[in-house]
């Protein structure tokens with residue numbers, strides 16, 4: 001633990017910022033799929049969202065394990081809300097909207 005604390009103190013700020021940004025992005029991704037699952041009854045969309053939620057949750061856990069090395073984003077709740085709405089709203093409109101949204105997000 002002492003090595004981790006001292007590593008955190010010597011870690012370049014750019015790396016901390018990158019970890020903070022990636023952590024926030026994974027949090028947003030998790031909530032995109034939670035938003036989809038909250039709105040969609042389409043079995044194909046739900047299976048897709050469940051599979052991707054599992055993957056994104058795994059990514060988020062990796063960054064959570066390292067969070068003692070950097071400060072999490074102060075606007076993390078906004079990432080949660082934005083992610084949820086990014087999944088929820090297209091899911092209300094149907095399958096095509098969900099897949100176009102995910103394609104856009106993934107290529108961003």
Ligand SMILES: [Fe+2]
Nearest residue numbers: 026029056059
């Ligand atoms: Fe991810």
